[in-house]
Amino acid sequence: MSSDRKLGFDTLQIHAGAKPDPATGARQVPIYQTTAYVFRDAEHAARLFNLEEVGYIYSRLTNPTVMxxxxxxxxxxxxxxAVCCSSGHAAQIMALFPLMxxxxxxxASTRLYGGTITQFSQTIRRFGWxxxxxxxxxxxxxxAAIDSDTRxxxxxxxxxxxxxxxDLDAVSxxxxxMGLPLIVDNTTATPWLCRPIEHGAxxxxxxxxxYLTGNGTVTGGVIVDSGxxxxxxxDKFPSLSQPEPAYHGLVFHKALGPMAYTFHSIAVGLRDLGMTMNPQGAHYTLMGIETLSLRMARHVENAQKVAAWLEQDPRVEFVSYAGLPSSPWHGRVARICPKGAGALFTFAVKGGYDACVALVDxxxxxxxxxxxxxxxSLVIHSASTTHRQLTPEQQVAAGAAPNVVxxxxxxxxxxxLIADLDQALAKATA
Known part of the structure; x- marks a missing residue:
């Protein structure tokens, strides 16, 4: 195969980052369940610690399965x-760490996962952010919200x-x-539906x-740098553009170019914050990604069918799904997510809060x-759970009003799935 051939998504999701194990020939990526790695000699160790050579030192920083x-x-x-860490929430803190x-x-957008809104509105204040x-x-x-301190x-x-x-194109x-980086959480789309870097992220x-793991077995987070x-x-990003005292004055961006952010996140972020992904979790996620495109195609096909059924049901007040022609955001699907609008959405049940709780039960x-x-398929009443800590106004702005599931x-x-929703709606709105 020609070395300059660009591999397709379905090939990359199986082969990227994976080669037969050099020691055993194992075809699947082994779980390297080890804390530390033996250095060839003292010079090798020194070069690794000085970031003069890429390799493995300690699994808080790097591990072959996680890499x-x-x-x-x-x-x-x-x-x-990219850098992997212990959860999606860890990935958000890690993403901000070199910038802040x-x-x-x-x-930040008002339309975010409730835990992210809490993390950004409350927890990061403890760092002075x-x-x-x-x-x-x-x-x-x-x-109007951007000022001289925005990063x-x-x-x-x-x-x-x-x-x-x-609308990632407009935001980017x-x-x-403004000379600022755009950080995009692509969890619900996955790179199969959208590649935000192609839209300026x-x-x-x-x-x-x-979705990356896809089977509800492990937690994990990933930060990908466009380079x-x-x-x-x-002078807004001194961690990357100014000398780093912990590495004898190394200037990450000058020395490492497009890989500066990634190396900083490993050499400083993982070293000092310790938000490390474990190798077994990485292994489960690698196996999940092998079928990502197949799963996402079915997720989207099912979501489109279920959303269309819900929209015409008289017991439902409205459905918020961009895949429906009635959605205010339907026009963005072809441009931002051409393979479909995802498989996560909300709908309002006639009868309000009590009917939503009855439906879930x-x-x-x-x-x-x-x-x-x-x-x-999963269900939750966001207003009483994931978005419970928010004010009623924040819940509505985030799309998690009390009458929404x-x-x-x-x-x-x-x-x-439709039959299950049908019988549950009958009980909830009786």
């Missing part, structure tokens, strides 16, 4: 490099829970104009817990869990 996963996700997203300092802020939340459908509001923009490709597709244009984050941002264009095939992206459509038989 195979990082290479695979970077390849699928079209990035220069006390007094700095990010501008802050977040401003604005409607990312309003470019003027985004620009990044943050949004989700397909917003959790309401399935709203963000603002980020470029600087960094892409994932909760690998969800395209000029960290030295201003009556469902039989749908599992009532705080997760999404499983092969199984969130469903993550799995890969079962769609007719069985």
């Amino acid at each position: 195979a996963l990082a290479e695979r996700v970077a390849a699928l997203e079209g990035g220069a490099g 300092a006390p007094g700095r802020n990010i501008v 802050s977040a401003k939340f604005v409607d990312f459908d309003d470019p003027a509001a985004i620009e 990044a923009l943050f949004c989700e490709t397909i917003a959790n829970p309401g399935g709203v597709i963000t 244009a603002i980020a470029d104009r 600087t960094l892409v984050v994932h909760s690998a817990t969800k 395209k941002f000029d960290w030295s264009a201003s 009556a469902l039989q095939l749908f599992s009532h869990v705080a997760n999404l992206g499983d092969t199984r 969130r469903i993550s459509i799995g890969i079962e038989d769609a007719d069985d």
